[in-house]
Structure formats: C-alpha cells, structure tokens
Amino acid sequence: MATRNIVKIGDSILNKKSRPVEKFDARLHQLLDDMRETMYQAEGVGLAAVQVGVLRRVVVMDCSQDKTDYLELINPEITETEGEQREQEGCLSLPGESGITLRPAVVRVKAQDRDGNWCLYKGEGLKARCFCHEIDHLDGILFTEREIPYTEGLENSVSE
Numbered sequence: 338m339a340t341r342n343i344v345k346i347g348d349s350i351l352n353k354k355s356r357p358v359e360k361f362d363a364r365l366h367q368l369l370d371d372m373r374e375t376m377y378q379a380e381g382v383g384l385a386a387v388q389v390g391v392l393r394r395v396v397v398m399d400c401s402q403d404k405t406d407y408l409e410l411i412n413p414e415i416t417e418t419e420g421e422q423r424e425q426e427g428c429l430s431l432p433g434e435s436g437i438t439l440r441p442a443v444v445r446v447k448a449q450d451r452d453g454n455w456c457l458y459k460g461e462g463l464k465a466r467c468f469c470h471e472i473d474h475l476d477g478i479l480f481t482e483r484e485i486p487y488t489e490g491l492e493n494s495v496s497e
Contacts, residue, residue: 338370340378341389346431346479355385355392355475358411361453365395369409369451372397377404381429383467385474388430396448396471400464408458413448413472416457424466426480436484444468 344350358365368391376384376397383398396410420442427435444465446458460468470480 338374340375341371343375343379343384343429344388344390346434350387350390350392351430351474351479352477353387353392354477355387355394357394358449361411361449361451365411366451368393368395369397373407373409376429379429382463383471384429385471387474387477394475396475398464398467398471400460400467406464409451410446410448410458410468410471411450411453413446413468413475415444415468415472416447417445418465419443422462422466423485424463426466426470426483428470428480431479431481434481436481437486438466438480438483439485440466440469440483446472 368386372384372386372389375389382400383396386393386395394412396413397408399407418441421439422442423437423439425435426438442461442465444460446468448456448458450456
C-alpha cells in the first residue's frame with residue numbers, strides 16, 4: 338500500500354464525471370488499498386477515486402470514531418433517501434473550508450465490492466452525509482455546490 342496525493346480545489350479533474358469500473362482486478366485492489374491508507378493518513382472519513390486523480394466510480398469511507406466501519410463502494414448508486422439534515426461538511430480536497438449542507442437523514446446505497454458482488458448499505462447521520470458527499474464527487478460535484486445559508490431552516494429552532 339502507498340499513500341497518494343490528494344487533488345486540491347482548482348484542479349479541473351474534480352469537476353469531471355467518473356467512469357464505471359468494469360474490471361475487478363489487482364489494479365483495482367491496489368487503488369482501494371492505497372485510497373484506504375490515504376484516507377486514514379489524512380484523517381478523513383471518506384475519499385473518492387477522483388480525489389487521487391483516478392476517474393473511476395470508487396469510494397472508500399469510514400465514519401466510525403474507532404475506525405471499525407470501513408467500506409469500499411464500487412459503482413455506488415443511491416437507491417432511496419428519507420428526511421433531511423442540515424450539518425457542517427468539509428472536504429480533503431478543500432482544506433480549511435467548510436459549510437452547511439442540506440442532505441438526506443437516511444440514505445440507502447447499492448454498490449459493488451472489490452470482487453464485483455452487489456451489496457446494500459444503509460446510512461444515517463454522518464454516514465448518510467458521507468455517502469452523498471462521496472457519490473457527488475463521482476459526478477463532479479463538490480459540497481460547496483450544495484451549501485445553504487447558515488441561517489436557512491434555523492428560524493424555527495430559536496427558543497424564546
């Protein structure tokens with residue numbers, strides 16, 4: 338395994354749509370292993386292949402505090418969403434930047450594993466946001482395009 342350089346804002350590759358993975362081989366496994374090491378070393382909770390300069394529909398993520406919920410998603414698709422959440426997001430490709438985004442509260446995803454088998458996943462809270470954030474990367478969308486004003490939706494939450 339090796340760490341890879343994380344592509345930063347300003348590189349046009351971040352705005353490109355990633356292509357589906359068709360070959361589930363040693364080269365894909367090496368990419369997944371490298372992405373895992375890169376994500377953990379950068380102290381991120383998710384990383385899309387485009388963020389390491391590879392235009393393939395590949396995501397690694399681990400939203401757990403103790404780093405025990407590692408997932409590999411190949412050719413992921415959001416199949417269902419429920420509710421909404423407004424939370425702060427950041428991105429390894431936009432160091433130092435963060436903003437409030439509106440995302441589903443619950444997300445169901447269909448994706449392939451490193452061997453090409455289809456799997457189903459469900460995420461709530463941070464995991465749901467991470468699914469959406471990383472899959473957006475695969476479509477060339479950054480979280481800054483999903484930002485909402487800080488006060489939007491908060492007017493009813495102020496207590497008197």
